[in-house]
């Protein structure tokens with residue numbers, strides 16, 4: 001096989017997967033959009049999402065800044081050298097990272113050091129299998145961290161909030177799957193897709209769940225019971241009212257695929273792999289002699305382009321208040337904001353995620369954060385020949401991970417606004433009230449949309465934490481986000497969680513006997 005050709009094929013696969021959302025996923029998102037009422041937060045969020053998908057397509061740039069944990073599933077004819085394929089994957093991955101198509105995402109779990117090239121112990125994940133055909137089938141999924149953190153595994157029998165006992169039968173499985181959608185709330189960038197694995201042990205169960213994510217979104221499950229379960233979940237999970245980004249709305253789930261395998265008598269696992277709307281998985285058929293691409297997978301049907309018509313009209317009575325903020329922001333300005341207001345930020349903001357929050361809890365800040373805006377974001381950055389940094393993708397990361405630190409840090413440094421996604425908990429809400437702060441929800445995954453608002457990179461601190469974890473000083477214009485937690489004790493996230501839990505309890509009674 002020609003190894004250079006194979007490397008190029010793999011490079012194309014990586015770039016396409018990161019930048020060009022598959023057709024079946026686009027169709028599911030388009031359908032969701034059609035379900036939402038114009039002018040609602042859900043409709044506006046979906047408009048941002050579709051605009052972002054189109055921007056990523058046009059610019060050949062990452063749809064979401066979190067390019068995930070790359071997992072390759074490969075089927076080879078007997079006799080093909082798998083070691084060579086793995087080497088070619090590594091080379092292609094380094095190239096795609098250097099070109100800003102992948103964020104350097106491989107972190108040493110003990111030292112926290114980022115390898116900078118997406119390689120490292122165990123990464124990328126490459127799984128081989130042999131088959132009888134004479135072509136090579138290579139599938140790739142780039143599954144981000146926020147949705148991965150919302151994966152869940154149930155060991156039956158168990159007690160589920162809202163749903164009561166889930167027993168070792170199809171109805172118990174149904175309850176687990178409904179619960180898995182509820183517990184994700186908006187944190188995995190809903191509306192999402194779920195892959196469910198019934199049976200196996202803890203590791204093979206999760207593998208089976210993830211395997212379902214490689215099914216085409218519009219296939220039909222050949223197993224009658226599982227087909228019924230998939231349909232049931234699609235219908236009723238969308239009645240939970242969690243909606244896009246957990247803002248409430250008609251569509252919470254875009255796809256549900258269930259697989260089954262045997263188990264041992266003592267164990268009964270239901271494993272759920274949750275994937276955000278930025279469902280990046282593609283596949284290629286490669287000629288085993290030349291290494292060239294013969295075919296692309298998931299290409300059935302029409303490819304939807306999301307053009308300019310995506311902007312939704314707002315009905316006047318629902319039109320939110322739009323407030324422009326420019327740091328340093330005063331306490332008075334912050335206290336005037338209420339949940340539901342739309343904020344546009346002009347001026348400076350500073351990125352800070354996991355490593356920075358931990359650092360700031362024991363150290364001084366490298367910049368004066370008084371009255372400033374912190375953005376929970378780990379961008380994709382590229383340095384040009386002159387040594388200047390450019391933002392290639394910059395959507396929000398899941399804020400709840402900073403819950404232990406956020407309130408204290410806001411108070412200590414005088415931070416007035418925090419931007420992220422998925423919302424935060426009671427500790428932060430209390431701090432917002434005491435100190436005069438606000439939580440702003442940006443649209444998760446909309447990495448191109450937000451990168452476009454960034455006018456310049458004014459500096460960077462704590463770069464030793466790696467590109468995604470450093471503190472980037474960003475000058476923005478028209479950066480739009482919604483107030484979802486205010487300084488008066490209101491939290492949209494708490495309200496949606498409560499109302500969706502109430503709705504979940506409507507599905508307590510047995511359905512599949």
Ligand SMILES: O=C(O)C[C@H](O)C(=O)O
Nearest residue numbers: 066144145146378397398
């Ligand atoms: O790591 C990120 O940038 C985001 C992450 O995928 C998340 O959803 O929190």
Ligand code: SF4
Nearest residue numbers: 064144146189276445
């Ligand atoms: S930020 Fe959202 S869209 Fe991006 S990988 Fe994380 S969960 Fe997915």
